Amino acid sequence: MPRSLMTHRAPAKPPVVGTATESGPSSAAERYFNRELSWLAFNERVLAEACNREYPLLERLRFLSISGSNLDEFLTIRVAGLVGQMQRGIDNRSIDGKSPAQQLTEIRRKVEELGDIQQSTLDELRGLLAEQGIRIADIDELGKDALRGLRRYFVDELSRVLTPQAIDPAHPFPFISNLGLALLFKLRRKADNASLIEMVLVPSGIPRFVRLPDQPDLFVPVEAVIARFAYILFPGFTIRGSGVFRVLRDSDIEFEEEAEDLVRFFRSAIQRRRRGRVILLELGEGFDPDAEALLREELALSEALVTRSAGMLAIGGLGAIVDALDRPDLSFEPFTPRYPERILEHDGDVFAAIRAKDIVIQHPYESFEVVVDFLRRAAADPAVVSIKQTLYRAGNQSPVINALIAAAEAGKSVTAVVELKARFDEEQNLHWAAQLERAGIQVIYGFIDWKTHAKISMVVRREEEGFRTYCHFGTGNYHPVTTRIYTDLSYFTADPALGRDAAKLFNFVTGYVEPSRMEAIAISPLNLRERLFELIDREIEHAREGKPAMIWAKLNAMTERQVIDRLYEASQAGVVIDLVVRGNCCLRPGVPGLSENITVKSIIGRFLEHSRIWAFGNGHRLPSARAKVFITSADAMSRNLDRRVEVLVPLRNKTVHDQVLRQVLLANLLDTEQSWRLQADGSYVRMATDDEGRRFNVHTYFMKNPSLSGRGTALDSESVPTLTLRGGKRR
Structure with missing residues (x-):
C-alpha cells in the first residue's frame, strides 16, 4: 500500500504579472x-x-x-x-x-x-x-x-x-x-x-x-x-x-x-x-x-x-x-516508427549518444522504445546511481514501470512521482504506485492542490569526471499506447545546467523545497507564466524598435485570458503571431485593432497533434538560428499555469534548436491538407491548399522522411526535403 501523503501545503502562488490591454474591442x-x-x-x-x-x-x-x-x-x-x-x-x-x-x-x-x-x-x-x-x-x-x-x-x-x-x-x-x-x-x-x-x-x-x-x-x-x-x-x-x-x-x-x-x-x-x-x-x-x-x-x-x-x-x-x-x-x-540512428551508431548505448550531442526525437515517427531503453539501460548500467521519474499517465501495460522496478531490484536509488489526480487514470496510477513501492521504490504523490504534469526522467551516472546527469524532457506522457498516435517530442540531454534544474524541480515536488534560482528551465506555477510574458514583451520591444518581431507557437489549447491579452498587445504593437492550436481556442484572431497580426489554425489528422512548442524571433525573422525556442508540458490554460507543476525547457543546442524550429514547427505551419483556419467570427474553414494552390501534409512528410537529430550520419541528410516559408511569406 502506498504511503499516505503528508499534509504539507504547497508554497503560495506568486503574484501574476501583466494586465489585460484595453485597446480594440472592449x-x-x-x-x-x-x-x-x-x-x-x-x-x-x-x-x-x-x-x-x-x-x-x-x-x-x-x-x-x-x-x-x-x-x-x-x-x-x-x-x-x-x-x-x-x-x-x-x-x-x-x-x-x-x-x-x-x-x-x-x-x-x-x-x-x-x-x-x-x-x-x-x-x-x-x-x-x-x-x-x-x-x-x-x-x-x-x-x-x-x-x-x-x-x-x-x-x-x-x-x-x-x-x-x-x-x-x-x-x-x-x-x-x-x-x-x-x-x-x-x-x-x-x-x-x-x-x-x-x-x-x-x-x-x-x-x-x-x-x-x-x-x-x-x-x-x-x-x-x-x-x-x-x-x-x-x-x-x-x-x-x-x-x-x-x-x-x-x-x-x-x-x-x-x-x-x-x-x-x-x-x-x-x-x-x-x-x-x-x-x-x-x-x-x-x-x-x-x-x-x-x-x-x-x-x-x-x-x-x-x-x-x-x-x-x-x-x-x-x-x-x-x-x-x-x-x-x-x-x-x-506505419512502423523508426529507431533513432544516432543511438544505433553508438551500439545502442543511449548514454554515449546523448553525451556526444543532445538528441530530440518526434513520436510516433521515431519509436517510443528509445525512452524505455533510456530507463532499461539505466537499470542495467552499474555506473548509474539514481533514477527519478514523473508519472502522469503510464497505461495499463507499462514498460516504463517495469524498467523502474528492474532498476530498484538492481540496487539503484529510484524515486517515482506518481500523480494520483490524472483524470480517469487515478485507479491505474494507484495500482502502479502500490507495485512500485513493493519493489522498494520511493513513491511520492507531490502536492495536495497541484497536479504534477511535467514529463521528466533524470538519471545520475558515476563517470570518470564525476557524476553526470542525463535528462529526458517530454511534451507527452510515458504511455506506450498514446505514443503511437500522439505527436510528441522527447528531448535527451546531458547539459549540466538542465540537469541541475531538473534536480531542483524534483526536490520541489518531493520535498516542497522551492528553488531559489533556476538556470534554464521555468516551472509553473512559480515562474513559467512570468517567463512567457517576458519573452512576449521582448518581441513587443523589438517591434517598437523597428526590428523583426515574430512569435510561433504550437499548443493543444489557448484559453488563459492573460496570455491571450498579452498576445493581443503584441499584435497591436506589430508582432506577427502564428499559432497552431489543435483544440479549444478562446483567442479571437484577425480582429482590426485587436488581433489583425494573429493567425490561428488547427490540425486534425491521422495523428493527434500533442507537442507543445514556443518560438520567439528575438529580433530576427522566423525561422532563425538566433530565435529562442522552447518545448513545454503546459498549454496556455489557467490550470497549467496556476494549478500544475509544468516545465518550459529552452533548446540551446544548435542542432536540436534548428530541427524543432525548422522542421517540426515550420512543417505544422505549412500544413494545408489537415489544417483548419480559425476565422474572426469563430468558424473554422478547411484549408486544403495554401494561397498559391499548393498542398502539404505534415504527417505524410514526417512518415516519409527521416527527421530530427535521431537521424544520425547513417542517413543522407540531403535526401530530406528542406522546408521554407514559400517566398518568405508568413502564411
Whole structure:
C-alpha cells in the first residue's frame, strides 16, 4: 500500500504579472470565444474527418467513434461542472462573459446538432461499408439465418448475464452506472392482464456488438439483440413496448484540500464518481413517454440534458468494430516508427549518444522504445546511481514501470512521482504506485492542490569526471499506447545546467523545497507564466524598435485570458503571431485593432497533434538560428499555469534548436491538407491548399522522411526535403 501523503501545503502562488490591454474591442464577447463552445467546435472538426472521402472507410468510422467518446467526456466533466455551479447558485462567468445557464443553453443546442450529424454520418458509413461486405445492421433487416444465429447467441450466452429488474414499490429503482446502457420494457401479464415495467441493464463486460461465427463481418448492436429476443426473458408476459436509453454522470472528482490521506481519498472518490449526478439521459428512437417520465422522476433530471436519438446510442463504441476487423484495404497504410540512428551508431548505448550531442526525437515517427531503453539501460548500467521519474499517465501495460522496478531490484536509488489526480487514470496510477513501492521504490504523490504534469526522467551516472546527469524532457506522457498516435517530442540531454534544474524541480515536488534560482528551465506555477510574458514583451520591444518581431507557437489549447491579452498587445504593437492550436481556442484572431497580426489554425489528422512548442524571433525573422525556442508540458490554460507543476525547457543546442524550429514547427505551419483556419467570427474553414494552390501534409512528410537529430550520419541528410516559408511569406 502506498504511503499516505503528508499534509504539507504547497508554497503560495506568486503574484501574476501583466494586465489585460484595453485597446480594440472592449466587451468580453468581442474579445474572446467561449471555451466550451470552442471545444465543441474542435469535436466538430474531429467529426468532419469521418466525412473525409480521402480517408479509408474504417478510419472514417474510427473518427466517428472518437467524436462520440470525446463528447461523452466533455459532458461528464465540463458540462457537469456547469450544472454543479447552477445547482449551488454559483455565477462564475466564462471568459466571454456568459453565465453557467447561458452556456448550458448554447451547449445543449450544439450537442443536439452534433448528435444529428453523427447519426447522418453513421448512416452514410453504413452504406459504404456494406458495399465492402461489412454490415452494421439494423436487426429488422436481417434474414432468417442471421436471426436464428442471434437467437441462439441470446439463449446460450447473453440471457445468462442479463438480470431483469421490476420497477414497482417493492423494488427500489436500480442504480445505473456512468455510461450505462439499459432497456425498459412495458409488459402485460397474460394471466391477469396486470401491467409491469421491467428494466434490463446491459452488463459493461459484454461486447458492444454481436458477431456471429459464420458471419464475422456482420455487427449487430447488443441492445437491439436484447430488445428482439426479450420475450425469452419474460415468459407469461406480452411485451407492449420497449426503449433503450443511456445515462452519463458527473465524472469529475472534486478534490478536498484538507484530505489527510491522498491515497484513501482517491480510492473512495473513484467509487463516488461512478454514482455522480446524472448529466445526460440519452433516449433511443420511439422511447415511450410514460417510461421517459418514470426515468425523469427516478433519476432526478431537473438540470440534466435529455436528448433523443434517431439512431444508435453510444457512438463511441464503434471503435470496437474497427479494432475487430483485419481489413488493410480499408485502413491507413501501416506505419512502423523508426529507431533513432544516432543511438544505433553508438551500439545502442543511449548514454554515449546523448553525451556526444543532445538528441530530440518526434513520436510516433521515431519509436517510443528509445525512452524505455533510456530507463532499461539505466537499470542495467552499474555506473548509474539514481533514477527519478514523473508519472502522469503510464497505461495499463507499462514498460516504463517495469524498467523502474528492474532498476530498484538492481540496487539503484529510484524515486517515482506518481500523480494520483490524472483524470480517469487515478485507479491505474494507484495500482502502479502500490507495485512500485513493493519493489522498494520511493513513491511520492507531490502536492495536495497541484497536479504534477511535467514529463521528466533524470538519471545520475558515476563517470570518470564525476557524476553526470542525463535528462529526458517530454511534451507527452510515458504511455506506450498514446505514443503511437500522439505527436510528441522527447528531448535527451546531458547539459549540466538542465540537469541541475531538473534536480531542483524534483526536490520541489518531493520535498516542497522551492528553488531559489533556476538556470534554464521555468516551472509553473512559480515562474513559467512570468517567463512567457517576458519573452512576449521582448518581441513587443523589438517591434517598437523597428526590428523583426515574430512569435510561433504550437499548443493543444489557448484559453488563459492573460496570455491571450498579452498576445493581443503584441499584435497591436506589430508582432506577427502564428499559432497552431489543435483544440479549444478562446483567442479571437484577425480582429482590426485587436488581433489583425494573429493567425490561428488547427490540425486534425491521422495523428493527434500533442507537442507543445514556443518560438520567439528575438529580433530576427522566423525561422532563425538566433530565435529562442522552447518545448513545454503546459498549454496556455489557467490550470497549467496556476494549478500544475509544468516545465518550459529552452533548446540551446544548435542542432536540436534548428530541427524543432525548422522542421517540426515550420512543417505544422505549412500544413494545408489537415489544417483548419480559425476565422474572426469563430468558424473554422478547411484549408486544403495554401494561397498559391499548393498542398502539404505534415504527417505524410514526417512518415516519409527521416527527421530530427535521431537521424544520425547513417542517413543522407540531403535526401530530406528542406522546408521554407514559400517566398518568405508568413502564411
